[in-house]
Each structure stands twice: as C-alpha cells, then as structure tokens.
Amino acid sequence: MKIRFSAVLMLGALALTSLLPAAVFAQDLNFEYFRDEVQPIFLAKRDGNLRCIQCHTSSSSFRLQALEGEALFWTDEQSRMNYESASTMVLAGEHPLQSRLLTHPLAASAGGDAFHGGGKHFPDQDDPEWRIMAGWVAGADSREPISNVVPRIIQTNAAGEGATIIDPETNKVVGTITDIEKPHGITSAPDGSQLYISNEVMHSLDIVDSRTLRVKRRIPLSGRPNNVSVTGDGSKVYVAIMQRPGALDVIDTKTMKNIKTVPVDGAIHNVYVTPDSRYAVGGSIQTSTINVVDTATDELVWKLKMSSGIRPMIFDSKPDGSTKNIYVQLSGFHGFAVVDFDKREEVARIEHPPVPGEEAHYDGLQGAPAHGLGVSPDGTTLWSTSKVYSAVYIHSLPDLEEVAQVVVGQHPEWVTFTPDGKTAYIGTAGDNATVAVDVATRKFVSRIPVGQVPKRVGTALMAVD
Numbered sequence: 001m002k003i004r005f006s007a008v009l010m011l012g013a014l015a016l017t018s019l020l021p022a023a024v025f026a027q028d029l030n031f032e033y034f035r036d037e038v039q040p041i042f043l044a045k046r047d048g049n050l051r052c053i054q055c056h057t058s059s060s061s062f063r064l065q066a067l068e069g070e071a072l073f074w075t076d077e078q079s080r081m082n083y084e085s086a087s088t089m090v091l092a093g094e095h096p097l098q099s100r101l102l103t104h105p106l107a108a109s110a111g112g113d114a115f116h117g118g119g120k121h122f123p124d125q126d127d128p129e130w131r132i133m134a135g136w137v138a139g140a141d142s143r144e145p146i147s148n149v150v151p152r153i154i155q156t157n158a159a160g161e162g163a164t165i166i167d168p169e170t171n172k173v174v175g176t177i178t179d180i181e182k183p184h185g186i187t188s189a190p191d192g193s194q195l196y197i198s199n200e201v202m203h204s205l206d207i208v209d210s211r212t213l214r215v216k217r218r219i220p221l222s223g224r225p226n227n228v229s230v231t232g233d234g235s236k237v238y239v240a241i242m243q244r245p246g247a248l249d250v251i252d253t254k255t256m257k258n259i260k261t262v263p264v265d266g267a268i269h270n271v272y273v274t275p276d277s278r279y280a281v282g283g284s285i286q287t288s289t290i291n292v293v294d295t296a297t298d299e300l301v302w303k304l305k306m307s308s309g310i311r312p313m314i315f316d317s318k319p320d321g322s323t324k325n326i327y328v329q330l331s332g333f334h335g336f337a338v339v340d341f342d343k344r345e346e347v348a349r350i351e352h353p354p355v356p357g358e359e360a361h362y363d364g365l366q367g368a369p370a371h372g373l374g375v376s377p378d379g380t381t382l383w384s385t386s387k388v389y390s391a392v393y394i395h396s397l398p399d400l401e402e403v404a405q406v407v408v409g410q411h412p413e414w415v416t417f418t419p420d421g422k423t424a425y426i427g428t429a430g431d432n433a434t435v436a437v438d439v440a441t442r443k444f445v446s447r448i449p450v451g452q453v454p455k456r457v458g459t460a461l462m463a464v465d
C-alpha cells in the first residue's frame, strides 16, 4: 500500500522524521517551481496522448482547475489549488517511485504503475518532463542547470503545424516542435533555455522549453502576431501585431508577462531589435512605414514613410556598434532599399537583375517578389532572396556590389546564418525545404526537407541534455 504523504503529515513531524530521516517535507514542495515548470506538463500535448488537463478537471482525486474562458494559463490562485492537489499525489523527498504523480503516467517497464486510466505519457525516467516532476518531488526550487548549449536552425512551417529543428553540423532534422498551429516568427533566449514562437491561431507568444521541446507558456497578445525579436540580454521579446490598428507588444521574459502594447503607425509585419539592442524597428505593409521604438522607454521615437509596403529588413553596424543602415525590401519591388539610420532617409535602391538561364516566376508572390534579407555575421555581405528567380543575391558591404547569385529553390524567403558565419540557411517555401549555402564559397550545400511552406527561419542556441 502506498502512503499518502499528507496523511503521514497528520501523524506529526516526529513520527515522520523517524520514518524518513532525509525527508523533504510536504511544505517544502516549491510552489514557484510547480507553477512555472511542473504545471506546463499538464497542459502540454504529447504525441499519442491527450493532455492531462483534458481529464483531470474531474473524475479523479488528482484535480486540476479548469482554464477559464480564453485563458491560456492558470491564475496564481488556481495554481495554488493545483499545487495542493498534486502535493497529495506525492511523497516528498527522493521517492519518485512512491509518488503517484510520477508512477501513474510512467511506463510500467520503467517502474511505473501497471495501469493509468489516462495512459502512459513518459517512456522512461530519463524523459525530460518526467525529470522536471521528479525534481519537484525531490524538493528542488529550480531546474537542473543547463550543461550544454548548441546552435540550431529553427524553421517555422507557415502551412504546417509547428517548427522543424535542424542541426547545422549534420544538416539533419533533430526535432520538431508541435502543438503550435500556424507558427509565425521564431527567436530564442541567449542562454539557450527557451525559444519564442508567435502563434497566429491563439494570438499568443509561445515559450518553448529547449530541453523538452514542449510549449511551456502561452502569453496572450493584443492581436494576431507576425514576427518576433529578442533583445541581446534576453530580457524582452518584441512581437509585431499584424491585426489592425497594429502595435508592438513587449514581453518581459522573466515574469512571462505582456508588459506593454506600443502604439505605432500601421499593422506590423516584421519587427527587429537592432544589433546594439537600442531600438526595436517595426515595418508596416499597410502604411508603408518604418517605426523605430526606443527599447529603454518602449516609446515610438521616429518613423519613415517609404514608397510601398515594408517587408523584411536587416541592419548593419558602425564600428562603435550603433546602427548604420536599414536594408529594407518593399512591396512590389524586386530588390531592396537602403535607409541611413542617422539621417532617417532612403539613400539608395538596388534592383535585382534576372538570373541568366532561370525562368521568372510571378505566381503566388503575395505582393513581395523579394522577401528575405540577411547580413553575414562578419558584416561583409548582404543576402537578399528573390521568389521570381528562385535565388539569393549576395552583395558586398559596405559598397553594395553584387558578388554572386545562388539558385536555391522555389519561393526562397527568410535568411539566417550559423553563429560562426560559415553557413546561410534559407527557407524555400515552394520546395518544403530549408537550403544550406556555404558562405565562403557561395555554393549550395544541402536541401533539408521540412514541413509545409517553410518561410521564417532563425538561428537559436539550444540547451541539450
């Protein structure tokens, strides 16, 4: 027979101490750790399983509170009630296999109970989510420290569920983030702990745990989002709000709260934190306006109206780190414009010539013949993709001479680079693939099959166990 810890507690601490010399007391089960790390496991969708919350708001003595209305997470008061209920399901201390919370959803072959009406969610005790729960039972107040961080390329699939994770060492798919229907932009925490993906269906910024690959929290936004960007220190994520009237939402990553909706000029498609983190720059297709927000005050400080809708942008820096130019693609224009950041005006425009031997495509351009820009990490080249010629055009910086055209595949879109600057990755939306191009030789390296219509692609550091 299993002992319920809460019952044991009533016998008195003395009896308990003699029973379990190194015991962690039930009151030592950490509430914040439970709220922020354990509870997400009850909301997460694991392949082949229903979510714990689908069943446990009723029908068992392990009782979770129902989410109210459109709520995406429990209130603190509800979390407290969940905590009380979960606490009765565990024997606090190093007793994972005497805790029903851990043994019920664990495979019997791994030490779990023979049967759970909700099925088996965790195949073994190494499962990262199971380990989070075991840590809580053992009295931990924080996660196991991150030991190993690696670069990853994250491709969001605009017409598929979730995002595909690519290892740039091998150019192989090493994971998939599911449970985000219609993901848009991707960025990540600099310490590798988590990814941030905007969710166009739930109107949320979804925080994905790097070690479990599960959605850990969904933060409600002021409207339907497009792209996202993070400050260099990881403290804030800016989310472009595409739903009119448009805004930039500011997410505090520590408190996991939407702390401000900054009014700007027009619905915002893309947002970028400048390389020095001093500004968040949002572009509007609707009003053809570039909006520059000061990240210290989160106020709009200047704006610039261009000749047509603002598509992807990218920046380069002066030797002191401050922003030199904004390179910007525009609706209906096959090329990019150059905006001097200090002068706050357009200073040049480069139109891409045809690629010899390549047939031009005009189908499904969505008003944007060129829709993807990147500056190589060493700052010496600018990469601009063309859906018309299935290619990426590479220009030298700062003189903006075209130095190469590389045919990459149908409907190439966003561009990202590995942190060492050796390889560029481009989402080719028409080929359901991410393409790797060697930066030094400017040669096609690899085509990696991903999900449906891969557009936004980003580089992340990710913790791996």
Ligand code: HEC
Pocket (backbone or CB within 6 Å): 041, 042, 049, 050, 051, 052, 053, 054, 055, 056, 059, 060, 061, 062, 089, 100, 101, 102, 104, 105, 115, 116, 117, 118, 119, 121
């Ligand atoms: C399909 C519905 C369903 C899902 C999903 C589900 N459970 Fe259950 N769970 C049940 C039912 C029914 C029982 C009662 C029968 C039993 O003990 O297996 C139960 C029992 C339990 C118990 C024991 C309660 C007691 O009275 O001792 C725990 C703990 C538990 N579940 C945890 C979980 C966790 C954690 C998850 C998610 C990882 C989960 N369950 C997912 C249906 C579900």
